[in-house]
Amino acid sequence: MDTKQMIDLCKQHTMYTWGRQGGVAPLPVARAEGIYFWTPDGKRFIDFNSQLMSVNAGHGHKKIREAMKRQIDELLFVFPGTATEPRAKLGQKLAELAPGDIDRFFFTLGGAEANENAIRAARMATGRQKILSRYRSYHGATNLCMQLTGDPRRWANEPGTPGIIRVMDPMPYDFSFGRTESEITENNLRYLEEVIMYEGPQSIAAMIIETVTGTNGILPPPAGYLVGLRKLLDKYGILLICDEVMAGFGRTGKWFACEHGPIVPDLLCMAKGLTSSYAPLGAVGMRPKVYKYFDDNVFWGGLTYNSHCLGLATALANIEVFEEEGLVENAAALQAVMQEEMARLKAKHPTVKSYRNIGLFGMVDLQKDSQGTPMAAYNSASEAMTALGQRFRELGLFTFVRWGSFMANPPLCITEAQLREAWAVVDEALEVTHPYFEG
Numbered sequence: 001m002d003t004k005q006m007i008d009l010c011k012q013h014t015m016y017t018w019g020r021q022g023g024v025a026p027l028p029v030a031r032a033e034g035i036y037f038w039t040p041d042g043k044r045f046i047d048f049n050s051q052l053m054s055v056n057a058g059h060g061h062k063k064i065r066e067a068m069k070r071q072i073d074e075l076l077f078v079f080p081g082t083a084t085e086p087r088a089k090l091g092q093k094l095a096e097l098a099p100g101d102i103d104r105f106f107f108t109l110g111g112a113e114a115n116e117n118a119i120r121a122a123r124m125a126t127g128r129q130k131i132l133s134r135y136r137s138y139h140g141a142t143n144l145c146m147q148l149t150g151d152p153r154r155w156a157n158e159p160g161t162p163g164i165i166r167v168m169d170p171m172p173y174d175f176s177f178g179r180t181e182s183e184i185t186e187n188n189l190r191y192l193e194e195v196i197m198y199e200g201p202q203s204i205a206a207m208i209i210e211t212v213t214g215t216n217g218i219l220p221p222p223a224g225y226l227v228g229l230r231k232l233l234d235k236y237g238i239l240l241i242c243d244e245v246m247a248g249f250g251r252t253g254k255w256f257a258c259e260h261g262p263i264v265p266d267l268l269c270m271a272k273g274l275t276s277s278y279a280p281l282g283a284v285g286m287r288p289k290v291y292k293y294f295d296d297n298v299f300w301g302g303l304t305y306n307s308h309c310l311g312l313a314t315a316l317a318n319i320e321v322f323e324e325e326g327l328v329e330n331a332a333a334l335q336a337v338m339q340e341e342m343a344r345l346k347a348k349h350p351t352v353k354s355y356r357n358i359g360l361f362g363m364v365d366l367q368k369d370s371q372g373t374p375m376a377a378y379n380s381a382s383e384a385m386t387a388l389g390q391r392f393r394e395l396g397l398f399t400f401v402r403w404g405s406f407m408a409n410p411p412l413c414i415t416e417a418q419l420r421e422a423w424a425v426v427d428e429a430l431e432v433t434h435p436y437f438e439g
């Protein structure tokens with residue numbers, strides 16, 4: 001099929017996510033390997049966002065592909081009430097990897113379903129209904145997850161299910177306002193306790209957080225926040241759900257981002273990096289204090305494709321690759337290289353305002369003047385950011401440009417040399433933003 005026909009048919013007969021259909025310009029992709037992918041006419045791209053921050057092991061890993069093929073030949077689908085070898089092995093493996101006493105898992109097809117089922121379990125186990133979530137968050141596109149989500153993708157999906165209380169994040173939107181991290185933590189937790197008091201702690205089942213906020217800014221929590229939050233929620237018997245759909249599986253330099261706290265959430269949601277997106281799979285991990293309730297009470301939830309053998313076998317092979325190739329350790333080791341490269345860009349380009357990363361989870365914010373005015377306002381595009389996105393494409397670098405910032409989330413198999421090569425492309429691309437700097 002020629003490329004134009006492929007694009008035209010995709011646009012004519014399929015719907016694209018999160019966009020005005022008349023405005024979509026799909027990027028044609030023919031093959032992918034490691035940190036690269038290629039268009040049908042052979043143009044190479046560095047995948048600087050691991051697609052949707054999800055191809056953590058890198059593209060096309062032979063070991064994972066072969067495990068998938070073996071599973072296809074052996075057994076694919078049996079109903080969720082069966083016992084299978086990949087189910088047994090993955091449950092056991094995740095129990096070993098997950099922090100603390102999280103040792104039982106409910107399998108889903110992706111992140112939103114993991115969050116949905118975590119909320120369901122929390123509500124049933126506590127007998128309470130309300131859920132706390134934060135504004136700077138994305139939790140998935142199902143109806144409930146849209147209401148948990150704080151960002152503008154929620155607006156068109158309202159009004160939704162009642163009982164969701166959204167609260168401010170620990171990091172204020174303009175986080176350059178000069179307080180120490182400890183002060184920020186203290187203020188936010190004091191405010192949160194007040195909200196809990198007004199809402200009635202006895203009616204709040206759980207709070208859901210992205211342990212490190214993803215799309216809404218790649219925001220590691222300020223010092224002491226996770227430990228303080230854990231303590232505060234415990235005081236009121238409110239469960240903590242960590243949504244690690246994006247931050248989990250090595251992205252931050254640890255298997256799970258909550259280990260940075262260090263804390264153990266009551267429910268831990270994962271997807272994306274669990275299979276490096278080679279097959280759809282999500283999971284909710286639970287502590288005994290949650291799942292014991294279901295020993296004697298029905299878990300009122302199910303999915304046709306719960307524990308699908310292909311997803312489970314893919315996850316097992318993916319985890320083996322992580323272990324054999326030290327991918328989590330690589331993400332931790334390259335954290336310093338990311339910081340060094342971003343600091344270099346800030347020193348060179350007047351349009352670079354701020355940057356941050358934890359492991360291989362990073363973001364750079366651009367400014368249009370030396371007062372730090374964002375290059376594009378909240379929920380807006382700008383000519384400069386569009387030009388930057390186009391320049392990335394021309395230079396063969398794939399990443400997401402969002403509002404006044406851009407993402408830096410390469411696959412965890414990236415080498416130091418490849419990482420520096422990617423930042424050199426970013427460096428070149430940033431030149432196009434200079435004419436937009438107002439001084």
Ligand SMILES: Cc1ncc(COP(=O)(O)O)c(C=O)c1O
Pocket residue numbers: 052109110111112113115138139140141210214215243244245246247271272
């Ligand atoms: C933090 C977080 N939670 C949940 C989701 C939803 O996952 P899925 O798209 O697999 O349903 C995403 C997807 O980007 C995410 O980043």
